[in-house]
Structures are given as C-alpha cells and as structure tokens.
Amino acid sequence: MKNExxxxxxxDALPASASRPVVTPLSPSVVYAxxxxxxxxxxxxxKLHGYTYSREGHPNAxxxxxxxxxxxxxxHPGVVTASGMAAVSAVLLGLMRSGDxxxxxxxxxxxxxxxxxxxxxxxxxxxxxxxxxxxTAVRAAIRPETRMILVEVVSNPTLAVADIAGxxxxxxEAGVLLVVDNTFTTxxxxxxxxxxxxxxxxxxxxxxxxxxxxMLGWVAAADAALNDRLRxxxxxxxxxPSPFDCxxxxxxxxxxxxxxxxxxxxxxxxADHLAGLKGVRRVLYPARADHPDHAxxxxxxxxxxxxxxxxxxxxGRTAANAFTRGAEGLSFAPTxxxxxxxxxxxxxxxxxxxxxxxREALGMSEGFFRISVGLEDPVTLCDxxxxxxxxxxxx
Ligand SMILES: *Cc1c(COP(=O)(O)O)cnc(C)c1O
Numbered sequence: 471m472k473n474e475x476x477x478x479x480x481x482d483a484l485p486a487s488a489s490r491p492v493v494t495p496l497s498p499s500v501v502y503a504x505x506x507x508x509x510x511x512x513x514x515x516x517k518l519h520g521y522t523y524s525r526e527g528h529p530n531a532x533x534x535x536x537x538x539x540x541x542x543x544x545x546h547p548g549v550v551t552a553s554g555m556a557a558v559s560a561v562l563l564g565l566m567r568s569g570d571x572x573x574x575x576x577x578x579x580x581x582x583x584x585x586x587x588x589x590x591x592x593x594x595x596x597x598x599x600x601x602x603x604x605x606t607a608v609r610a611a612i613r614p615e616t617r618m619i620l621v622e623v624v625s626n627p628t629l630a631v632a633d634i635a636g637x638x639x640x641x642x643e644a645g646v647l648l649v650v651d652n653t654f655t656t657x658x659x660x661x662x663x664x665x666x667x668x669x670x671x672x673x674x675x676x677x678x679x680x681x682x683x684x685m686l687g688w689v690a691a692a693d694a695a696l697n698d699r700l701r702x703x704x705x706x707x708x709x710x711p712s713p714f715d716c717x718x719x720x721x722x723x724x725x726x727x728x729x730x731x732x733x734x735x736x737x738x739x740x741a742d743h744l745a746g747l748k749g750v751r752r753v754l755y756p757a758r759a760d761h762p763d764h765a766x767x768x769x770x771x772x773x774x775x776x777x778x779x780x781x782x783x784x785x786g787r788t789a790a791n792a793f794t795r796g797a798e799g800l801s802f803a804p805t806x807x808x809x810x811x812x813x814x815x816x817x818x819x820x821x822x823x824x825x826x827x828x829r830e831a832l833g834m835s836e837g838f839f840r841i842s843v844g845l846e847d848p849v850t851l852c853d854x855x856x857x858x859x860x861x862x863x864x865x
Pocket of ligand 1: 654
C-alpha cells in the first residue's frame, strides 16, 4: 500500500532539478547508505569514492580541505580538524611516542605552549622551548631522540620572525621534522611546504574563515605515510569537524584573499600612524624598517606581511584601561583575524600566567597591546586610535 511506504522513518528524496545550487549544500548526515555490500566493499577498498560515517569524512570537510590543499600547495590532501588545537594535537600526539624529544618555539600560541610544557612531558615526551629566530640555539637543543621542531612563522604577540630557511636546513641535516603553524602568516604571505616544512598546521578560526563564528583547523604532511597517520589519528581520536562548521568556513574562505590584502595594507598604515602618536613608546610591525626582524620578514614573506600590529603605550595599566575604553567601535577581545579590528592586552589575557618580570623580559609591559586589524576604512580606523591614545595620555 502506497501510504504505508510513506510512513517509513526516512526523509523524502530531494526533488529533481535540472539546475544546481551555486552554494555548497550543507550535508549534516552522519551516515551514508550504500546500494549493496559489493559497493560498500569497493568503497572500503578505495575502488569507488564514497562516504560512510561523518567522523571519517564528509563532503563539507572535503571542500574545505581541498581548498586549503591548493592554497598551501600541499603534496597530499590534508585533514580538516575541529579546531586549530586539534591540528596541533594530531601532530604532537599522533606522531610522537614516549621517549621522543620535541623542540618548540618559545613564543608559541598559549595552548600549544601548554601542550609542550604539561601534556607531552606527562606522556613521557620531553620538550625544550627555544627562540626560533636563533638557529644556533635550536641546533644546540637537538638530542639524539629529537624528532620534531614546531614553530610559528610570526610570533604572538611580539611579531618576531622565525628563521624558517635556517630551521629547514637544520631539520634536514639532523633528520628531524620541521612543523610550521602558518596561522598568522597564512598561505597568502607564506607557503611553508615550499620552504622546506614537513608538516603545516592552520587554525582556520582566525583569518582563513575570518568571521569569528567558527572554529576549525587543518594539517597536512609532505610525506604520504605521515599524512595518512595524521588522518587516521584525527579520525580515531574524534578530532574531525562538523559539517556546519566546514560549511561556514568555506563561505568565509571565499573572500579570504581580498580580506587579507585589505587588512594587511591597513595594518601597515596603522603601524606608521601609531608610530607618529604622542604616548606610543614603540610599534612592532614586520614591514617597518625599525622592526628587529624586518630584513628576514621582507625576504621570507615576499612583500606580504600580516594583519597584526603590536605597540606599547606609556603609562601602565591606568593608561591601558583608558585606551580600551576610548577605542570606540573596536572589540577588546583576545582573538584575531575577524572582519572587525580587535585589540588584545597580553598582560591581562594570554600572558597573565607569567610574572610581570617574565613578561617585561619578552617586551610586554602593562602598556603593551596587540591589534588584529580588520576591514574598516583605514582613515576612520586611524582616527579611532588617535582618540583612544589621547584618552590614555589624559588618564
Ligand atoms: C588560535 C591559534 C591556534 C589554535 O587554534 P584554535 O582554532 O583556536 O584551536 C593555534 N596556533 C595559532 C598560531 C593560533 O593563533
């Protein structure tokens, strides 16, 4: 009876259409149905492409993954993860074993640092943190059991630039893996695989997805076997992402190039503007000739820099409070890469766990701010900073 069939607990098939959607459809299905056991066999054996269970892969993750593969010139398809930290964890937990030693940059992203300081040692994996701009120091930290060097290209929040060419040569010579977290620089400014990186990591949460409404990560390895291990570990440990997050991220990534170019051009302009304001002690932006790593940045980043600018105000916490209060229309929030400019204050957020002396040693006083430049009109944005810095100096 026809009516009985309609009552089966399954959604109806989509209506036929001679035209197709111009936007990627969202595919929230967790499971995928096959016609026959033979076809399922063929799928598992890799003779037919098909999905089975969304933790293992789904169309929305694949469109994001393939887009990033192209952007990064990845030799093999990378794996999309539920966050940038899941990508970092897949590398550290999925490839290292007890007894191994890992060298990390001494100014890694906060949670990556925590992984190096707390979680890896707990699992019997030794770690050493070194300035990634100092290849001699990194070389001195290498031990017989060293397996990996993990660095970011531009450090947070002092925007120091790693010596990637030197590290790549050292890693090759020593037979260790060079892992580059390319979140700050993005493939628009820097392609680590082309500079000798073995593994590349991204947090798409930041500039790539770009709207502060989705968390996502990506990781790929140049070596096919390592790349497979990363995928298998991410799937096994449940690090893989939800279709909706991937759908949002793809939508954001479609405008990434334009957003990046605009934001970094405005960042350069804002850095110069800040440097001319009374009460601004110093400005850190790698495109400026007064940045300590300017020459290296210019060579490595091929004329593109980043959308991050850091600066130091005179006047300590009182001035800092007046500054954020006076920066009307900008979010005082510890994130980066949003369409809107955001301001972060390391002493009260990302670096609050450090003693004041340790922070000062890294150049982060109470007056130190990091700006993630967004897509505002540059003149309007510079005006907001003029007003806010003046308010800070009056406080
Ligand atoms: C934000 C960030 C991460 C972590 O990414 P999430 O998506 O927040 O988990 C890792 N590395 C860098 C450099 C980051 O800025």
